[in-house]
Amino acid sequence: MLKKFFLLMIIPVSGIYSQFIPESFFVGEKNSISKLNAQNPASNSISDIVTEGDNVWLGTSNGISLSTDRGVSWTNFYQTEAFGTESISALAYDKYTNTIWTATAHSADRDNQSLPEGSGLRFSSDGGVTWNTINQPVDLPGDSTIVYGINNGVDLPKVRAIPVTVTIQNLIYDIAFTPNTIWIASFAAGLRKSTNSGQTWERVLLPSDSVNQITPNDTIKFPLLPASGSFGTGSLNHRVFSVISINDSTLYAGTANGINKSTDGGVSWRKFNHLNQENPISGNFVVALGYNSTDNVLWGATWKAEHESEFYGVSASTDGGDSWKVYLKDERVHNFGVKGNSTIAASDNGAFRTLNKGTSWILPSSIVDEETNLSIRTNIFYSAASEGNDIWLGSSDGLAKLIESGSAWSGTWKVYFASQPEISAEEHFVYPNPFSPRIDAGGLKFKYSTNGKLENVTIRIFNFGMHYIRTIIQNAQRNLDGVTNPDPQVWDGKDDAGNTVPNGVYFYRIELGDGDPLYGKILVLQ
Numbered sequence: 340m341l342k343k344f345f346l347l348m349i350i351p352v353s354g355i356y357s358q359f360i361p362e363s364f365f366v367g368e369k370n371s372i373s374k375l376n377a378q379n380p381a382s383n384s385i386s387d388i389v390t391e392g393d394n395v396w397l398g399t400s401n402g403i404s405l406s407t408d409r410g411v412s413w414t415n416f417y418q419t420e421a422f423g424t425e426s427i428s429a430l431a432y433d434k435y436t437n438t439i440w441t442a443t444a445h446s447a448d449r450d451n452q453s454l455p456e457g458s459g460l461r462f463s464s465d466g467g468v469t470w471n472t473i474n475q476p477v478d479l480p481g482d483s484t485i486v487y488g489i490n491n492g493v494d495l496p497k498v499r500a501i502p503v504t505v506t507i508q509n510l511i512y513d514i515a516f517t518p519n520t521i522w523i524a525s526f527a528a529g530l531r532k533s534t535n536s537g538q539t540w541e542r543v544l545l546p547s548d549s550v551n552q553i554t555p556n557d558t559i560k561f562p563l564l565p566a567s568g569s570f571g572t573g574s575l576n577h578r579v580f581s582v583i584s585i586n587d588s589t590l591y592a593g594t595a596n597g598i599n600k601s602t603d604g605g606v607s608w609r610k611f612n613h614l615n616q617e618n619p620i621s622g623n624f625v626v627a628l629g630y631n632s633t634d635n636v637l638w639g640a641t642w643k644a645e646h647e648s649e650f651y652g653v654s655a656s657t658d659g660g661d662s663w664k665v666y667l668k669d670e671r672v673h674n675f676g677v678k679g680n681s682t683i684a685a686s687d688n689g690a691f692r693t694l695n696k697g698t699s700w701i702l703p704s705s706i707v708d709e710e711t712n713l714s715i716r717t718n719i720f721y722s723a724a725s726e727g728n729d730i731w732l733g734s735s736d737g738l739a740k741l742i743e744s745g746s747a748w749s750g751t752w753k754v755y756f757a758s759q760p761e762i763s764a765e766e767h768f769v770y771p772n773p774f775s776p777r778i779d780a781g782g783l784k785f786k787y788s789t790n791g792k793l794e795n796v797t798i799r800i801f802n803f804g805m806h807y808i809r810t811i812i813q814n815a816q817r818n819l820d821g822v823t824n825p826d827p828q829v830w831d832g833k834d835d836a837g838n839t840v841p842n843g844v845y846f847y848r849i850e851l852g853d854g855d856p857l858y859g860k861i862l863v864l865q
């Protein structure tokens with residue numbers, strides 16, 4: 340999710356886009372237990388939700404979780420043969436073939452950095468009983484052209500294209516479907532499609548940064564450049580983060596340079612961005628797209644990119660992208676969900692919901708499970724979905740289900756937290772790690788055990804040079820058995836003076852009675 344990696348391509352990527360991952364991708368956590376059958380999902384970081392009848396699919400930092408009974412019980416696909424310890428970077432349901440698709444990724448150490456690496460796709464046509472695995476799509480070194488346009492009447496017109504031959508920073512953030520075609524948004528590998536269930540993949544050409552539309556009847560004078568390379572500076576519009584289909588032939592692709600629309604199955608494209616329309620989107624960095632078929636509104640999570648006049652917000656169009664209205668100014672929205680004629684925008688500051696196409700927005704007053712008294716304490720939400728009267732919200736720290744009755748956000752809440760693994764007194768860790776004080780509103784949590792004995796516990800934070808930063812608790816009496824930890828200690832990422840610490844490596848020290856201190860490492864990334 341968390342998806343706090345540096346995107347430093349082996350093939351150089353310029354600008355801020357070389358260091359950013361949209362907020363719906365997570366690094367696997369250690370704080371979740373792996374079970375094939377459980378009462379809870381496998382992780383508290385819920386990046387994506389897909390509902391289909393009684394089935395609820397979750398994309399998490401610890402693989403896929405599935406409930407076939409609307410949340411009564413869960414099957415967790417983690418540390419299994421198909422998924423290993425992979426995180427989920429995209430999740431989608433193909434209504435044409437009744438197949439669930441997911442993309443996976445993990446962190447990889449390269450040049451003393453932890454970088455994201457795509458590990459392919461998995462799909463199941465039997466509800467998760469069996470899974471088929473597809474390797475991350477890459478090009479051969481000689482794949483330096485694609486066929487498109489007329490190019491001065493040449494019989495086989497070719498457009499230069501940089502081959503993406505590596506899986507580092509080549510990972511899939513979104514998946515969409517049209518009849519017999521799968522579409523993937525894979526950042527450094529651009530927009531791709533497959534017409535044979537992922538056996539082979541074709542690169543899809545979008546307009547360049549300086550071109551607003553393309554058709555097969557055009558002479559194409561620019562190369563396909565999702566990254567910088569031997570052909571020159573990369574095109575931000577070829578770096579793709581989101582893709583949706585709203586019917587059999589109409590697609591939208593969100594990039595680092597706007598929203599691209601095709602009405603002929605991905606052949607011709609028209610680009611909408613902050614600079615080329617009278618009523619434009621708020622920002623060119625489009626991290627998520629959504630469509631409400633009830634009221635025919637297209638939604639974009641449109642973040643600030645490079646131009647000084649851009650800003651964070653939600654952009655909505657009722658005319659297919661010809662014009663836009665902007666709402667939730669300065670909010671960082673990560674994903675969309677719909678329930679009837681209402682749309683939910685999952686953001687850093689809550690799950691905003693509109694029942695009138697964006698004119699007004701409402702937040703849940705509180706999310707508390709009346710049966711268990713558990714609550715969602717973070718304001719950061721990454722995903723939303725609905726089925727019937729059920730609304731599902733995925734956050735950075737827990738999953739919530741609302742059985743809605745009456746007005747919006749009224750009804751009965753059910754809150755789910757991942758089971759915690761049992762640990763001994765010698766084991767300890769913190770989560771989430773990497774940790775962002777800005778994004779992880781629930782704070783950095785400490786997991787340790789006193790082996791069921793009452794001990795005086797002190798926890799302190801130090802920087803990389805082992806200089807003192809903060810005391811979390813001092814000589815506090817704790818009796819923890821390694822299984823339950825109802826009230827974990829939390830660090831908010833600040834020092835003793837109340838200042839948020841800068842990015843970097845930090846260490847924690849846990850003192851348990853008279854025993855030897857326990858040490859661990861924290862990676863802070865904003």
